[in-house]
Amino acid sequence: MSSYPHAPGFVAGDRPKVVTSRFEYTDSFTIERYLATDGYAAIRKALSKPAADVHEEVKGATVLGRGGAGFPAGTKWGLTPQQVWPRYLVVNGDESEPGTYKDRLLMERDPHQLIEGCLIACYAAGLSQCFLYIRGEMALAQERVATALNEAYAAGYVGKNILGSKFSVDIVLHWGAGAYVVGEETALIESLEGNRGMPRLKPPFFPAANGLYGQPTIVNNVETLANLPWLIRNGVEAYTAIGTKTSPGTRMVAVSGHVKRPGVYEIINGTTTFRDLLYGEEFCGGIRNGNKLKAFVPGGGSAPWFTPDQLDLPFEASQVGPAGSMLGSGAIMVMDETTDIPAAALTLTHFYAHESCGKCTPCREGGTWLERILTRVVNGTGTDADLQQLIEVGTSICPGDFPHASNDALGLSAVPFPYKMTTICFVGPSAYAPIHSALTLFRSEFEARVTKRITIPVTAVGATS
C-alpha cells in the first residue's frame, strides 16, 4: 500500500477502482496517459448506440449523485421537459463542504476522465453546451482542466462533430471566486449567469425544468460524472456488481481529524462500515496515539454527529438516514477524547454563519446569533440561559424535532436532513446542526463552560423595604 506523493491525501488500496484507476501514474492528468489507459473509449462506445440507450444504461446502474443529496443521475436527466431546447449541463466542481475533498483530486489527477463523463452525459440527455464550474480557490485544478480541455479540443474529442459523428458539444471552463453557498445548484446557476451567488426559491422550479437562462439544466457533481466512463466501458452488470443494490459502485471518502492515517479512500459503497474506515488496517488504522473515539461527523460539516455507537453502520443512505444523519458529500471528521467539543462545534457554526449569503433572514441573522452566543459559551462568559437561547435560535431556522433525517414513515428516505426549514437552502440549518449534535450528546461540557451567574429580576431590587 502506498500513498502517492503527487496526489497528497489520496491513499490507494487493493480495492476496486472506478474513478481513481489512474492515480498511480505520475502523469495521470495528460492525454497521453489517458489514451493509453482506455481513455475516450467510452465515448466512442456510447456514440455507437442511440442516445436513449446510453441514458437507459446510466439509469439501470443507479449512479447516485455524489454531491450530497444522493439523487440518481439517470433519473435526474429524465426530469427535463420534453421538446424544450436548448438544455445545458453544469458541472458542480465548487467543492467546499467542510471535510470534503474528492472532486479536487479528480480534477487535478484525472481531468480527461471528467471531460469524458461530461460528454457521455451531454450525449445521453441531449445537452448542447456544458459549463464546468471549478471552485475559485483551486488554481491547480483549473490549470489541469484547462490544459486537458485544450488537448481534447485539439484531438477532436470535444467540440464540433466529435470523433466525426453528428454529436457536437462545447465544454466551457468556468471558475468561481470564493463562496460556499455557490455549491448549492441554483446558487451555482446564479453565479454562472454573472450574478451574486444566492440560491433561487425551489420548488416550484428545479433546474432540470428551469435552470441556466431559464432553460432545462442538469447540475451534476464531478465525482458522479467521473463514474460514467468506467460504467459505459464495463457495462451495467459490472458496475452494479460492486456495492449493494441501492448503493452500487464505489465512493470517494475523505477521513480527516484524529486518525492515524487520514486520507481520501475509494471505498465500496453500501457495505464498508464506519468502523472499517476508522479502524481498518487498510484504511485509517485507528485513532491517533491509541486514544478513544469521542464523536465523528459522518457526511460533511452539515451532517448531525455520530458517536462510537454508530460505528457499525455501513455507507448506505437508507441506514444512515434513519440513524439520524446523512452521508452527504463523503467526508468524515474524527474527534478523539481530547477534543474540546464546544470549541469544535464553534468552528463549524462560524463557517456557516460566515458563508451565509444573506438572502434568508433566519440564516443571515440566526447564524450570526448562534456564533456569537456559542463564542460566549466557549470563552466562559456565557450563562445557563445561553444554552436555551442556542436551541431557540436554532429551532427558528429549522423548526420541529431535530434531526429531520430521512423518515421512512413519511416516505422521505431520499431526503437528507432537514425537511423543515425556514430558509431556501441548507446553509442556515447547517449552522445549527453541529450545535444541536454537540448539545445533545455532550451537554455537560457546555454546562461546565457557563458561569452560574444568578440574575436578579429588576423589580426585585429595592422592593424589600
Next chain:
Amino acid sequence: MSRLTDANVVIAKEIIGRYPRPKSALVPLLHLSQEQNGYITREAMVHLGELVGVTSAEVYGTATFYEMFRFEPVGKYLINMCGTMSCALMGAAELMHHAEHKLGIKAGGTTADGMFTLAHAECQAACTEAPTLQVNYRYRFRVTPTDFDNLVDDLRAGKLADEIPAHGVLAKVRQRIPADKGVGAVAPEDVTEGPAWLDGKPAL
C-alpha cells in the same frame, strides 16, 4: 491604468464569446482584472460593465459577493490560513498564532513592505492534510511552524517565484477553443430545434 489593457481586452472578448449571455463572463473577467492590477478598481468595474453590457453597479454587486475579489491592494503574497474544523482539530489556531508572530501582523493585516497579507480562511478542501494554508491559492500541507518560517523566508528570497505568481494570477493556463473546432455559443432564444444526435440512431 486599471481598465483592461488591449491585450487583456482580446482575452476578455474571447471569454465573453463562449457564453450564450455576456454577463456570464463577469466572474472570469473580474479575475482577469485582478490578475492585471492585483485587486479590483472602480475603473475596472466600469470597464467590465461596458464589455458585458451591464451597469458598473451590477458589476460591483456581483464582485462584492465573492471573497476572492479584493478592493484594496493586498500583499504580493496572500497567505490564507484554513481554520475550519479538520484544520482546527489539528492545530490551526496555534499555527495562526505563530504566523502572526513571525510576520509581525495580525490576521487581516499586510506587512509594511507589502510582501505579505495574512488572512483567516475557511475550508480549503485539503482536510486530511491539516493544517493547511494557501499562498495565492497554492497549497501547503501539514504545515508546522518551521515549515511556515521556511515558506516565508523562501518567498522573501524569491525562491518560489516559478511556482507561486503574484496575487491575482490564478490558473497559469487558459482555455482556448480553436475557431474551427468549437461549436460556438448561441443565445437560448435562437435555438429552435433539438440536438441532431437525438434522432434515435447511433451518432457514429
